[in-house]
Amino acid sequence: MRKDSRLSRVLHVLIHLDAFEHPVTSDTLAKMLNTNPVVVRRTMALLRDQGYVKSIKGHSGGWSLAKSLSDITLLDIHQTLSENSVFTIGLTDEHTACPIEHAVNRALKDAMDEAESLLLKRFGEVTLSELSIEFKAQLAT
Amino acid sequence: MRKDSRLSRVLHVLIHLDAFEHPVTSDTLAKMLNTNPVVVRRTMALLRDQGYVKSIKGHSGGWSLAKSLSDITLLDIHQTLSENSVFTIGLTDEHTACPIEHAVNRALKDAMDEAESLLLKRFGEVTLSELSIEFKAQLAT
DNA sequence: AACACATGTAACAATAAAAGTTTCATGATA
DNA sequence: TATCATGAAACTTTTATTGTTACATGTGTT
Secondary structure (H helix, E strand, O other), rough: OEEOOOOHHHHHHHEEEEEEEEEEEEHHHHHOOOHHHHHHHHHHHHHHHHHEEEEEEEOOOEEEOOOOOOHOOOHHHHHHHHHOOOOOOOOOOOOOHHHHHHHHHHHHHHHHHHHHHHHHHHHHEEEEHHHHHHHHHHHOO | OOEEHHHHHHHHHHHHHHHOOOEOHHHHHHOOOOOOHHHHHHHHHHHHHHHEEEEEEOOOOOEEOOOHHHHHHHHHHHHHHOOOOOOOOOOOOOOOOOHHHHHHHHHHHHHHHHHHHHHHHHHHEEEHHHHHHHHHHHHHO
16 A cells, blocks of 8 residues: 655655755755655645745745744644545445444444544654754754 | 555454354355455455465355454454555655654654554454444344 | 366456646746 | 746556456365
8 A cells, every 4th residue: 555655755844944044946845855846836835725834936935934843743744734544444334234344343443543543642742843853963063 | 545445344254254154155245345256255365374264165165264253353354464554654765864854754653653552452452252242132133 | 077166366457546747827036 | 028936737657455357276066
């Protein structure tokens, strides 16, 4: 199953952005991520709609942070990118009249909901500024 | 992202199997699941290799349980079907020299590992016999 | 032995979602 | 006004599950 790596990539970008004085173009970000500028715009647009970054057109334009890294958690970005379940495990819902299917799906869903809650809780406890500490420490040397 | 619904489907099948006296053919199971007999064989073969079901060829052949439902947990079947991560979230590993990427991936992985551990723990606490209780109660009425 | 039935398996097609690409429009700045 | 950059639509590629076709193998019945 193909994994959605947008979260990992976007977090990477946001922390890099913090180290730039001026806006960074989609082209530059794309090269940093070994990807395409259009993919960058597509993903960053979601973050802009939520107020985490801003985009400027034209000369010396590009992307920059709209909030401090300390005001952004992993959860914020995760929820901005995907509204769906974080699991590859799907539930069948084709035979809603079958009590066995109901029991199976309820058991799976209970466990998945509990695990997802824990995941989101952990995501909410980590700010991007914490993740940038190691990077900034390197720059200081 | 496409979900893997094999777990839900197979659990459904196993509990139904318990209610049959004789082996059930792949064709019959396929109809129960609105799918294809080859898909059934493909998935059930994994369970057979782990000793959860057995298959019999020829006349009056088919699939039957090789263990009691009370000796099978959700975790057993989950692990039989997939060895990969249960998350749709993927980590990039293209720029292993970048300390930011390292920090991001470690943070994501820590949270995901913790959540996955909880999920598997919950899966391990539920036996299939528990899920069949509701079904059997209906048959008794 | 011949036949019917069921699994075993290989090869391929369909489907779905992320990711990549091409193209052009729109807006901002020098 | 020319250039730079985002915005956005349409399309292709990629990669995994799922579905399908076809045939071989084994098993029980007549």
